[in-house]
Amino acid sequence: EIVLTQSPGTLSLSPGEGATLSCRASQSVSSNYLAWYQQKPGQAPRLLIYGASRRATGIPDRFSGSGSGTDFTLTISRLEPEDFAVYYCQQYVGSPSWTFGQGTKVEIK
C-alpha cells in the first residue's frame, strides 16, 4: 500500500513570503498522476497542479509543482491572503485506487 506523507503539518508564514510543501510517497510513483489541491474551510477542494507540474486552468503562476519518484513539492512563490488554506497531495496507486496525503495547513503568522 502506497502512503503519501506531507510535511510540515502546519506552515506559519506571512503574506508575501514563499511556501514550500512536501509530499513523500512510500514507494516510487508515476509523476503523471501526482496532483495537488487547495481546500478552504467549508469549500470543496480545488485542483491546483496535476501531472506533478502542470497548473490547472485558472491557477496563478505563483503556484508551481515539481518532483519525481518519491519526492514531490508544491511551491507558492509569494503568499497572497487567499492562499492560506489546507493543501493536499494525491496519487493514483493502481487497482484502480487513489490516495491522498494527510494535508498541510498554511496559516497566517
Next chain:
Amino acid sequence: QVQPVQSGAEVKKPGASVKVSCKASGRTFANYYMHWVRQAPGQGLEWMGIINPSGDGTSYAQKFQDRVTITRDTSTSTVYMEMSSLRSEDTAVYYCARMQSGAFDIWGQGTKVTVSS
C-alpha cells in the same frame, strides 16, 4: 466549468442507508470517470470509489467494498453513491468529482451526512 450539484444534507440513524446524488450539466460530464471522496469532520480527504462514463464499471476502496455502491444514470447525467449499514464514523461530507488527466478537476459542493441515534 459548471460545478455538479449534489443532493442536500442527510441525517440517518446507525444501521440505515443513504443515497447521495450528483447531477452534472449535460455533456460536461458525459464522457468522464466520476469519483466519490469523503471528509470526516476536521479530517483529510478519503477516496471511496470510481465509476466509468457508461456506468457499467466501478471500483471501490477496499474499506468500502462491502457497503458502498456507485451508480450512474446517463439519461439524467446523475451519479449516485449509496452507503449501507451506516455507523457514526460515516459522519462526513461526501463529494463527487470529475476526473480529467488523472486528477479531480471539478468537484461537487459536498453533501453532509450525519449518522446519529
